[in-house]
Every structure is written in structure tokens, then in C-alpha cells.
Amino acid sequence: MEQPQYGFWLPPNISTHGAEIDSLISTLHWFMAILFIGWGIYLIYCLIRFRARPGHEADVSGNTHFLIPKYIEIAIVIFEAGLLIFFAAPIWAKVKKNFPNEAESIVVKVTSEQFAWTIHYPGRDGKFGQLKTELIDGTNPVGLDREDPNGKDDILSPNILNIPVNKPVIVQLTAKDVIHSFSLPVMRVKQDAIPGMTIPLWFQATQTGKFEIACAQLCGVGHTQMRGFFNVMSQEEYDTWFNEEEKSLLGDAESATQPSGENQ
């Protein structure tokens, strides 16, 4: 696992969709730079050439009409419309709407609270156990019912999201108390976690490593502490971790009866 390099510009991108977002961001900034420098040159030229000085008078006729700015304005509108129609809207649809097939993805629930993330894996059966508010305590922050047959093999992982590389991950995001925002800067993922709602999001990592989960929405006095991690592992490492978690939950006897390797 390599350590990501951070600096004063975009962090490295390790997601399948992030490159498109990055290229939109850089296109926009080139566009902005060209406009700003163009305006700036014109402005400075005017400020010098048309300064008040003896023998220089303002042109007060008021009949001057400039066509070039009109064309520039039209070009800006067309450019912006193009960005919206051909880039922003399709990328948004891809990221927020066109979800991968659940059967071929890792599906997890992420529940945020002041000031932690709980990652909830459905276990080998692929079914989440029932959640009951009255069961919530320090060791069971989401109130998972272990009596429920579907909940026996569920894995709860505080603040650490383990995922395999090159496989789609679907996160069902919610919050227990106040609004948080699930931000994975290197994955170009951000989604508000809103109590009372479960909002799905997905991404796919392209390289392994240990990265950070940040909270992007002010959530109280510990907002800055609400840091989690996500480990992108090779499929083998992920299976090993999964099997160990399962073994510690169910004991050797039960997990040994299951075929290892596949986890969904």
C-alpha cells in the first residue's frame, strides 16, 4: 500500500469516475483563467491609456457601440450550456443514478453519528439484520439485532471501511442524529448523510491503499474529529479480513461450514 501524496491542488484520484470530474474542473479553470486574464489585460490597458491627464478628454458622445463583447457573451453562454449538457449532467447521472448491479457489488450501510462512522456489512448471506433503536448502546451503535437470523453474520466496523479494489461498492448512507456529509476526497465522493433518509451512493476504487473519510458538513463540536478510514485491499486481502471477522463472530464451527472465498 502506498501513501497518497497531498498538496495544494487536487488530491490523487483513485476512482473510476473521478477522472471525468477532474477534467471538468480543469476545463472550467482554464476557461475562467482565459476570461479573467482577457478582462485583466483590457482593464489594465484602459486604466493606463484613459487616465485623466492634461490634454486628454473623455469621449462623452455615448454613441459608441461594441460588438465584440456581445459575441464573447454569446460564446460564454454556448460554452456553459455545452458543459452542462455534455459534461455535468451526464457525469451526475452516472455517479448518482446509474447504479451497478448489487449482486456484483459490495453493499454496505454507513451510519453516521456525532462523531463517528459505523460501517455495517450484511455478511455472507447478503442480508442486513434488523435494526432496533432500543438495542443501541456503546458496543452496538446502530442497534443491530443479533437474534435476527439475517443479523447473526453482520459485521460492524467502527470508522473503517474495508473494500476490495476494482469492484463496485454501494453505500447506503444514513445518519442517526444530525446531518453529516460522507466525503472521500481521493474517491471524488461526497454525499450528505441525512437523518430519516437512506441515500445510496456508489464508487469503484482503482488502486489499493489506506485513505481518509472526512465529514464535510458541520455536525457539532467534534466535527473535526469525525475522521474515518477506508482501506482499499486486493481481493485476497479483503477475503482474509472478511473470513477473520466472520470467524470471530460465529466461531470456528459455523464459519467452517461455509465455502470460503466468495462473500456475497
Place this chain on the structure above:
Amino acid sequence: MSNDTHNHSHSHSHGGAHALPFWRKYIFSTDHKTIGLQYGITAIFFLLFGFGLMLLMRWQLAYPKQAIPLIGKLFTEDGVLSPELYNQFGAMHGTIMVFLGVVPLAVGAFGNYLVPLQVGAQDMAFPKLNMLSYWAYFCGGVVMLGSFFSPNGAAASGWTSYPPLAVVADNGQSLWLIGMVFLITSSLLGSVNTIVTAIQLRVKGLSFMRWPIFVWAQVTTAFLLLLAFPPLEAAGVLQLMDRIAGTSFFLPSGLVVSGEALKVSGGGNPILWQHLFWFLAHPEVYVLILPAVGIVGEIIAVNTKKPLYGYKTLVYSLVFLGFMSFIVWAHHMFMTGMGVTMSTFFQATTMIISVPSVIILTTYLLTLWGASITYTVPMLFATAFLPMFAIGGLTGLPLGLTASDIHLHDTYYVIGHFHYVVAPGTLFALMAGVYFWYPKITGRFMSDTLGKIHFWLSVIAINGVFMPMFFMGMAGVSRRLYDQTIYAHGAAAQPLNVIMSVSAWILAVAQLPFLYNMATSWKTGKKVDSNNPWGGTTLEWAASSPPPHENFPTPVEVYRAPYEYSPNKKLLPQFVQEA
């Protein structure tokens, strides 16, 4: 010059006819000029206070968990700004700057003082409402300041006060909501007054298309306040009910806070607040910027000695901008789980609203072509406004498109973006306005030398504060973090925080010559030699300096469009019949 017909000896003889006791003349005054000054002085106090909060926060941001030198012990036992105080200061910085600083200065002070003068009126249409508006604002300010002394301090949930956080927060939040109700009431009273005054009390000859651009800006702003504030006032009361009466307008079922199930009926929706809030708070952005656009227009016209380029285009752009500002609000909420249809609509409106903004900027830039530019201090600030506003506007693009917003939303990039609009944008324009109309208000000029020191230090320092924010946002650092060095990507960007903080402190020092200048020029500044020292064309320059009670002892009339200049540097003011 023919505009010298009313000299200031007129005003003194006239003032005697309206002898009022001190408290009626200066405290509970109904004179729009006195109220304007009350607004101005109060607003500047709050701007400095809100700025001061940020100067303290910037210490924590630059040097996390180190004690604030000298004054730190005033706030906490060990002198380190606590996360509780950090959140309070952050929430109150935003609230104070927007609702108690910039809006009261731009609308309450400049609008009040100048709109009646520029339309040739003797006073506002409803002088008593005007007084009530100021005192409602004053009460709101007292409640907001007082909230710092409530048991657990002031509101700490951001100026946006998103529930459920704001509902489960300490009692400072209730005071925040009560304070907001006062402030909104004040703005509503003020906006009705501005609209009626500007439309009904126009002097003969002042058709709408002869309105100075400042009046157009103020009227558009007043409509925004009038139409956008009521939903927030209602929302504020609903949130107060959620906090104190056990309702659940914004609380969903099944909330578990600190491991305890919250005993509320539930069934509400936190997103509803965001819609109601941003339905105000987006037009609010234009409430902040439009008066500034108006001020800059006046100053550019006077200092370039030529008509504003494309006056009609400018007017239509202002009005269109005002209208569009009502249908872009949800671009603040792209990350709340918005689908493709709705996000595409709000992206489209956001791109459309950039068009009139670019047109406004373009008309000002084109006004410079063929001009004869005098670099007075107000003109320096007005000139700096143009590129600063451009940066603020342009950086709205990556935030207004959903796909790029995914990475930049709720990062420092957002803070950089709106501060460029409001700080080196609006605040520079307001400072320009102070230098520009000071001779009208006091009869004396502010010092040119101090003004230039103020300008150059400010323009450099303010870019040092806000430019690094774009890079920090690009690096993905979330906003409102007490200590970003906890994160690896935050720690890497931390040197930028030191640059920003040092720049902010220099910016604070740069305001000292301004404050000193403002305070002393009242008595010692160079006296104006005429009613129209800058060579303006609009009606306020027909009044004496300062204008007497009821402004125009002899009736004025308007004969032509604003900003008409003839060759040979001869003035063609609106109020003079013969050229």
C-alpha cells in the same frame, strides 16, 4: 457652476425652523439621513466585531491548539480557543457579517441616506416605519450579542442553522432565532419604504429610465428582501417551535442523539429547512452584491466623466438578476441526494444567472473605454471591485455545475468564492461609497493619503486571505474544521492557513487608517468648496453638504438622464436645465 445655487448657509438658516430635542433629533429620529447614519455606525461596529471573531479563529486555524497570545486567557482558561467557542464564533461571524454588517450598511445606511436624495424626495415615504426599522435592527443586534452571555454561549450551528443540529443545540440557538426575527422584520419594513419612496416620491421629470443606477439597484434589492425574507421568518419561527414547543417540523422520526432516543413526535424533514433557508439566502447574496453594483456604477460614471455604457442593458440585467435569484436556491443543496431532473434544472438556472452578471461587469469595463479616469480614493476601490467581483463570479461556475461540485462542495473553495463576492467585492464597494459620499454627509473630504494607504494595504492583504482558499478547497479540505491537521490532506495544505491568517491580521491593521480617517475628517478634513465636489450628475449633488432637514429647500426638477457629460469638462447634471 450653476449647481452652486444652494450654498450651505441655506441649510443652517433652515435647520433652525425644525428645532427638535436631542433625543428626537439624534436618537429616535425620523430623518432618513440620521437613520442612515445610525445604520451606518451600528453596521460598521458589527462589521468590526464579526471581523474580530474571525481574527481569533484564524489564530486557531494557523496554529492549532496553541494559546492565543496576550488575550487568549480572556476566552478560555488555557488561552486555547476551544472547539465550542470556535463553532460559536464561526456561526456568529457569518450571521453578524451578513445580517448585522453588510446588509444594514449597504441597504440601511446607503439606501436610507441616498435613495430619497437621488429621487429628490424630502424624506422616506414612511419616516416612522423607517425609525422602527432601525430600532428593530438594533434590538436584533442586542439579542445576537447578548446570546454570547447565555449559559452555553451563542449559536454554534453555522449561519445556516441546519436542523436537526440547530434544534438539539444549546440555548444560544433560540436567541439566534429570536434575533433573526427582529432583523428580518427590520428588513421588511425598510424594503417597503425604499420601494414606495423610490417610486412615489420621484420629483418631476425623473422617469424610471432616468433613475440613477444606484436607485435601480436599491429597488431591486428591496424587492428581493420583501419577497425572500418572509419564508425565512416563518422557518425561523418553526425552528423555534421545534426547539421550545416540542414540534417536529424539521425532525424526522427515530432520531438518536448521544445514544438516547429523542423524545419528539418526529415525521418532519430536515431538508425542508434547507429549502426555506436557501430560498432566502440565495437572493440574500444578491442583496449583498446589488447595492455594491449600484455604488460602483455611480463612482465609475463620476470618475470617468462619461455616461455609463449601456445604461438600459445594465438596468435590465439588474432586474433580470433579481428575478433569477429566486430560482437558483437549490444549487446549495446538490449533495442532499438530488436526482438528475431537479439538479439539471437548478444547474441551468445557475448558468443563466451568470449571464446578467457578466453583462453588468462588461458594461462597467466598457465604460472605461474612451474615459478620462481620475484616480480618487473611491475610484481606486471601485476599480478594484471589478476584478475581485470577477473572481467571485467565475469561481461560482465549478460550484454551480453538479459534477465539479461533488469535489468542491462544502470545502474552502466555497468560502473563497463567496468571500470574493462579499469582501473584496461588496465591502470594497461600500468603502468606496464611504469615501465618495463622505463630503456630502459631512461637508468635508476624507484624507487622500490615508485613503491610499488603506486601499493598497487592503487590496494586497485581502487577496492573501481569500486566494489560498481556492487551493485549499481543491485539496479537498472541508470547511468549518476546528483543526484540519488531523487529516492527512488537511495537514498538507496547512501552510496556506498561516498565509491566510497573517494576511487577515494585516488586513485588520489596514483598517486602522480608515477608521481614524473617518473619525477625524468629520472635524478636520478639507472643506468642500461646492455642493458637487466630485462633479456628479445625480440629484444628491444638488443638495447642500450636509443636506438640511427635508433635503431640498427649493424644489428640484430633473431635466435629463443621469451621467450626461458634455465636452470641455462641462457638467450636465440631472437637475440643471441649461447645458
